[in-house]
Amino acid sequence: MPTTLTSADYQQAAQNMNTEVAVIKAVTEVESGGRGFLTDGRIVIRFEPHLFHRYTQSKFDASHPQLSFKNLKPGYPTGVVQSWQLYDEAKVLNLQAARMATSFGLFQILGSNWPDCGCKSLPEFITRMSKSEAEQLNLFCNFITNQGLNDELREHQWARFARIYNGKNFKLLNYDTKLSNAYKKFSA
Structure with a gap:
């Protein structure tokens, strides 16, 4: 841990x-x-679908509307568990964009930074x-x-x-x- x-x-x-x-x-x-970190040792993250949309030029908006959309939706994802689910799906589609569109750790710094x-x-x-x-x-x-x-x-x-x-x-x-x-x- x-x-x-x-x-x-x-x-x-x-x-x-x-x-x-x-x-x-x-x-x-x-x-x-x-x-x-979560109790299972994974880092605390927040996946940002509106940023995944930007980094993938909206390529996945139609096929994966839960992962990629244009505007920030306050309250979505609902928490770290859902963020991990979305992140895991997004990184299969585009690892670089998924990492760039995710905030990491205590200070929730975006991968793009x-x-x-x-x-x-x-x-x-x-x-x-x-x-x-x-x-x-x-x-x-x-x-x-x-x-x-x-x-x-x-x-x-x-x-x-x-x-x-x-x-x-x-x-x-x-x-x-x-x-x-x-x-x-x-x-x-």
């Missing part, structure tokens, strides 16, 4: 990013419920994400630094952070409000 984050891991990351532990814990809670995580390839990203929550945290720190999001986290600019991190539809899922509330909880 992959290892979980320790207090020292959080403290080191907060120091490296010049922010608070509560900020990092807030992101983990909102993005993954605070867990990087592998370069900003400091990885040399998408397979390296998947391998490192699957290793441990500490490795997921390292990749997150790289991503935040390479995306220039340190200030947004440090200054609690939740809406700006959520727009860049979660995309233009962040308000549909109230990411900014959830981040603010989680930060208040962990900083209390």
Whole structure:
């Protein structure tokens, strides 16, 4: 079973990013419920059918409408188990697109963001994400630094952070409000 984050891991990351532990814990809670792996050892994922649609140029919209469609549908997939089912089906059709359209780990970083995580390839990203929550945290720190999001986290600019991190539809899922509330909880 992959290892979980320790207090020292959080403290080191907060120091490296010049922010608070509560900020990092807030992101983990909102993005993954605070867990990087399922009890069976599989990584926590979220398969995004609207992104699979984009990466496959809508090739599978008609034949696999549960896997590929144009617009984000809040609440779909319904959770990690369904995401794994969809991901497993999608990777048979197009492995690269399935990986790119899936968010991984504690911080739910999209596979398409592998370069900003400091990885040399998408397979390296998947391998490192699957290793441990500490490795997921390292990749997150790289991503935040390479995306220039340190200030947004440090200054609690939740809406700006959520727009860049979660995309233009962040308000549909109230990411900014959830981040603010989680930060208040962990900083209390």
